[in-house]
Amino acid sequence: MSRKTCGCGADHFDRRAALATMAGGLAAATGASPAQAHAKRSPVRPEDEKFMQIAIAEAAKGDFPFGAAIVREDKVVSTGRNLGVTNHDPTAHGEMVAIRRFVADNPAKELKGATLYTSGEPCPMCMGAIVWCGIGRVVYAASIEQLSKRLGQIMITSRAVAEAAPFLTVEITGGVLAPEALALFDKK
Numbered sequence: 001m002s003r004k005t006c007g008c009g010a011d012h013f014d015r016r017a018a019l020a021t022m023a024g025g026l027a028a029a030t031g032a033s034p035a036q037a038h039a040k041r042s043p044v045r046p047e048d049e050k051f052m053q054i055a056i057a058e059a060a061k062g063d064f065p066f067g068a069a070i071v072r073e074d075k076v077v078s079t080g081r082n083l084g085v086t087n088h089d090p091t092a093h094g095e096m097v098a099i100r101r102f103v104a105d106n107p108a109k110e111l112k113g114a115t116l117y118t119s120g121e122p123c124p125m126c127m128g129a130i131v132w133c134g135i136g137r138v139v140y141a142a143s144i145e146q147l148s149k150r151l152g153q154i155m156i157t158s159r160a161v162a163e164a165a166p167f168l169t170v171e172i173t174g175g176v177l178a179p180e181a182l183a184l185f186d187k188k
């Protein structure tokens with residue numbers, strides 16, 4: 001891999017080469033530096049199930065079974081569920097609804113460093129919104145791969161979107177209460 005040098009004394013990998021490495025899925029496996037990897041696998045934390053249950057309870061009330069909760073300083077500050085049919089708005093995914101509700105009443109900068117819990121791995125639209133908001137951590141239940149067996153999905157992972165954003169590192173934790181989230185599809 002080619003390197004560039006600048007005045008700061010650090011090694012800089014060539015960006016194109018770095019992207020090629022990520023495309024090969026090697027960045028995560030090799031523990032690449034923060035300059036290269038913008039998605040970081042984050043271990044499950046003790047509070048994750050409690051907050052995921054709130055996201056799943058939202059999902060149970062959604063037009064499609066997807067729900068989200070935004071948590072700051074150990075407190076739920078916004079929730080959202082899929083309102084695509086109710087609002088005649090295909091962009092009203094649980095994550096988008098939770099973000100819009102939050103920014104309707106609060107400064108957007110307060111989302112920086114927040115955690116977003118979602119019953120389904122964020123699609124590229126929602127993950128893009130999460131990145132633009134500077135949300136620092138995403139915890140999801142069912143993966144896009146799992147969801148794609150239930151209904152159509154854009155097959156781009158949340159990790160791929162985060163890794164394409166060179167200005168932010170998002171911690172991502174997947175699989176928290178996935179069976180509970182997937183079971184909601186059986187009730188619809």
Ligand SMILES: [Zn+2]
Binds near residue numbers: 124
């Ligand atoms: Zn979405």
